[in-house]
Amino acid sequence: MSINRRQFLRRAGMVTALGLGGSFVITGFRGKKVEAASEYETSKQGLKAKHWTMVVDMSKFKTEEDFKRVTESCVSIHNIPDFGNPKDEVKWIWKDDYEHTFSGGENEYLTEEFKKLPFTIMCNHCEHPPCVKACPTGATFKREDGIVAMDFHRCIGCRFCMGACPFGARSFNYRDPRPFIKKIDPDFPTRTPGVVEKCVFCVERLADGLMPACVEASNGGLIFGDLDDPNSEVRKIISTKYTIRRKVELGTQPSVYYLIGGGEHV
Amino acid sequence: MFEKALTGSKKYWAWIIFLLVVIAVGFMAYLRQYNYGLGLTGMSRDVSWGLYIAQFTFLVGVAASAVMLVTPYYLHDFKKFGKMVILGEFLAISAVIMCILFIFVDVGQPMRILNVLLYPQLHSVMFYDMCVLVGYLVINFVVGWTTLGAERKGIPAPKWVRPIIILSIPWAFSIHTVTAFLYAGLPGRAFWMTAIMAARFLASAFAAGPSLLILLVLIVRKVSKFDADPPGVGAIQSLVKIIRYAMIANVFFYICEVFTAFYSNVPEEMAPFKYAFVGLDGHASLVPFMWTATILAFLGIALLVLPTRKNKVLLPIALLSVFFANWIDKGIVLIIAGFVPNSFGRVTEYFPTMNEISIVVGVYAIGILILTILYKVAVSVRTQNDQ
Numbered sequence: 307m308s309i310n311r312r313q314f315l316r317r318a319g320m321v322t323a324l325g326l327g328g329s330f331v332i333t334g335f336r337g338k339k340v341e342a343a344s345e346y347e348t349s350k351q352g353l354k355a356k357h358w359t360m361v362v363d364m365s366k367f368k369t370e371e372d373f374k375r376v377t378e379s380c381v382s383i384h385n386i387p388d389f390g391n392p393k394d395e396v397k398w399i400w401k402d403d404y405e406h407t408f409s410g411g412e413n414e415y416l417t418e419e420f421k422k423l424p425f426t427i428m429c430n431h432c433e434h435p436p437c438v439k440a441c442p443t444g445a446t447f448k449r450e451d452g453i454v455a456m457d458f459h460r461c462i463g464c465r466f467c468m469g470a471c472p473f474g475a476r477s478f479n480y481r482d483p484r485p486f487i488k489k490i491d492p493d494f495p496t497r498t499p500g501v502v503e504k505c506v507f508c509v510e511r512l513a514d515g516l517m518p519a520c521v522e523a524s525n526g527g528l529i530f531g532d533l534d535d536p537n538s539e540v541r542k543i544i545s546t547k548y549t550i551r552r553k554v555e556l557g558t559q560p561s562v563y564y565l566i567g568g569g570e571h572v
Numbered sequence: 573m574f575e576k577a578l579t580g581s582k583k584y585w586a587w588i589i590f591l592l593v594v595i596a597v598g599f600m601a602y603l604r605q606y607n608y609g610l611g612l613t614g615m616s617r618d619v620s621w622g623l624y625i626a627q628f629t630f631l632v633g634v635a636a637s638a639v640m641l642v643t644p645y646y647l648h649d650f651k652k653f654g655k656m657v658i659l660g661e662f663l664a665i666s667a668v669i670m671c672i673l674f675i676f677v678d679v680g681q682p683m684r685i686l687n688v689l690l691y692p693q694l695h696s697v698m699f700y701d702m703c704v705l706v707g708y709l710v711i712n713f714v715v716g717w718t719t720l721g722a723e724r725k726g727i728p729a730p731k732w733v734r735p736i737i738i739l740s741i742p743w744a745f746s747i748h749t750v751t752a753f754l755y756a757g758l759p760g761r762a763f764w765m766t767a768i769m770a771a772r773f774l775a776s777a778f779a780a781g782p783s784l785l786i787l788l789v790l791i792v793r794k795v796s797k798f799d800a801d802p803p804g805v806g807a808i809q810s811l812v813k814i815i816r817y818a819m820i821a822n823v824f825f826y827i828c829e830v831f832t833a834f835y836s837n838v839p840e841e842m843a844p845f846k847y848a849f850v851g852l853d854g855h856a857s858l859v860p861f862m863w864t865a866t867i868l869a870f871l872g873i874a875l876l877v878l879p880t881r882k883n884k885v886l887l888p889i890a891l892l893s894v895f896f897a898n899w900i901d902k903g904i905v906l907i908i909a910g911f912v913p914n915s916f917g918r919v920t921e922y923f924p925t926m927n928e929i930s931i932v933v934g935v936y937a938i939g940i941l942i943l944t945i946l947y948k949v950a951v952s953v954r955t956q957n958d959q
Contacts, residue, residue: 392920393616402916409917410840436759442698443687462687463610463680466698468620472760474915478620478680480611499609500680556759 351515355532357433357452358507359540360518361549362426363565366527373401373424379523380505385496387479387486396477398505399428399520408552426528428520429454429475429505430552430560437467437476446502452533452561453507463500472556476504533561573721576952577945583795584948591941598934601927602677610680613928618920619911623904623932624678628671630780630903631939632751633773635667635708637781639744640814646737652807655954656800659792660785661716662946664744667781668709670939677931697753704747711740716946724953748773755910763844763910766832772825773902778818780898782811783872783891788947790888798951809882816876819894823869826901844909847919852912855919858905865900868893 309317367373380386380399387396405412405421435454437446445461448454468476482499490496494510497503507530508518516522521530531540540563543549549563580588605612615622641660644650676682692699715737722729752770759765766772786808789800801807833841846852848862875881875890913919924932 394611395617406916406918409913409915412839439695440698440758442693442696442702443684444691444693445687460684460687460691461681462684464675464678464698465620465680466696466754468617469755469761469910470758472758472915474618477617479609480615481609498681499611502680553760558759 352513356534359533359561361529361563376520379519387483394480430562433559436470440466440470461501577948594937601930614924618914619922623924624674626903626907628674631667631671633777634781635664636744636748636777638664664712666939666943673935701750762840775822776898783895796951798954847912848909853919865897868897
């Protein structure tokens with residue numbers, strides 16, 4: 307049997323179309339499965355909430371040791387590298403002074419002591435996170451419980467989220483972080499170069515029924531709970547005490563509140 | 573038609589080889605970056621975008637500017653641009669390819685870049701930017717190649733291209749508008765979050781792009797027998813008018829920005845402008861660039877408004893001034909000053925590294941190589957038909 311050029315091209319075209327179509331069907335199914343898997347399985351002992359919220363009681367952070375303990379607890383379990391320079395720096399929870407944490411609200415008559423007052427900073431897990439909107443791959447996403455989480459394996463490293471975040475909460479792995487991790491914790495993934503990371507409110511611990519590491523290490527300085535639950539401690543503090551949040555005017559609705567005055571809780 | 577790019581004078585081949593060498597150097601630099609990570613650039617936690625994204629932004633404008641020839645020629649039947657329009661379309665092709673390459677060299681995980689297609693996020697402006705850029709590349713390639721192919725055979729272009737040509741007009745506006753939306757929708761970046769960002773982008777694009785195009789026409793005239801603006805036609809002077817008004821609009825928009833920031837006296841609005849023009853907290857690395865751009869902008873406008881625009885020596889100077897004023901504004905300052913001060917009110921400066929600059933130069937060399945080949949084909953077809 308002999309075929310001419312036209313026939314050959316037509317047949318080749320049909321076969322190609324079939325092959326491509328088939329592969330789309332298969333990848334379509336696979337896509338669904340991946341999507342289903344990306345939602346954390348909520349285990350029975352896992353802690354649940356509708357809106358996880360953090361209250362930072364600044365009165366409980368007095369000494370250098372108070373801050374260090376909290377930061378260390380996070381660094382050790384999340385394989386956060388220490389590059390030793392601010393250019394490549396990766397940080398999830400850290401401290402800065404009042405003047406810079408709440409920049410924009412300058413009061414020049416504040417005493418130096420007040421301006422230098424240290425504050426604990428982490429990702430604000432905004433209700434309307436600009437980083438999630440910006441992300442072109444869904445590598446950063448907001449969960450049902452309000453946590454803005456990260457998929458380190460989907461991130462392409464475009465850093466649009468870093469431009470979008472008004473709080474400077476995101477870090478990028480400008481180089482291979484693994485040699486700079488003090489002690490690798492096998493329970494949490496280490497990152498490759500070229501991906502963005504940030505605080506995830508310890509989603510992996512919540513799934514095991516544990517509070518975030520920083521909360522445990524804070525001796526009551528960090529209070530974590532469900533803002534949607536009228537009986538939760540965070541709700542009681544936020545509704546009755548004077549708390550402030552960073553850059554509320556931008557409308558992102560941060561879920562990290564700073565309790566001013568502090569003292570005894572409800 | 574491509575075979576026409578494979579025959580040429582010694583000078584043509586010397587130029588091609590020179591470009592290939594520059595590309596090779598850039599490629600080596602990219603391999604280094606690929607192995608080490610973006611830490612080899614000057615970018616940091618605070619200034620997380622640098623020269624790459626700035627070049628991308630600038631070149632989207634160059635690509636969009638082809639519409640300044642396409643609209644008059646195809647929509648208003650403005651015959652003067654007849655010989656030039658193909659050069660504009662081919663410039664757009666090369667510019668879009670450079671845009672895509674600048675995005676590629678900027679991402680931390682290039683092997684995952686197709687995740688943008690695999691998990692499309694309809695709320696991300698970057699998704700739309702990718703769609704419009706790729707679409708624009710295809711449109712210009714189809715239109716340019718088809719019309720030139722028809723011309724080669726001495727027949728009118730097929731009817732089906734016309735709707736695509738008309739589509740390319742709003743599409744050109746869309747690529748630069750969407751690129752502006754990448755920046756203009758971010759809360760907390762006062763320098764970018766401005767409603768006239770897209771308008772500014774388009775104005776600066778329609779000034780810088782056609783300036784570059786006229787300079788290219790002048791070069792083509794020198795190195796080949798093809799003249800896209802033969803004596804008596806006046807295509808260049810018509811384009812100069814467009815450039816002039818676009819540049820005036822661009823400077824006007826900029827002054828609007830400065831007014832709003834400083835009359836309102838809002839600190840966040842003023843800080844990036846202060847950083848760019850006078851320095852902030854003792855950091856002033858952009859100041860010389862910004863003032864050079866300012867002087868060039870006004871010089872360019874003056875030379876294009878006055879009769880000097882018809883002077884053979886002063887016209888290229890005016891065009892170079894307009895081009896570099898826009899390049900500094902958009903290809904350097906806009907992106908970097910957007911990150912200053914950072915979210916904590918601190919100033920972190922950004923200085924590109926040699927490796928980073930090599931990659932930038934390499935990508936430009938790829939663009940120029942593509943442009944050279946496309947122009948060689950166009951010029952060969954034209955001169956063959958003229959004989």
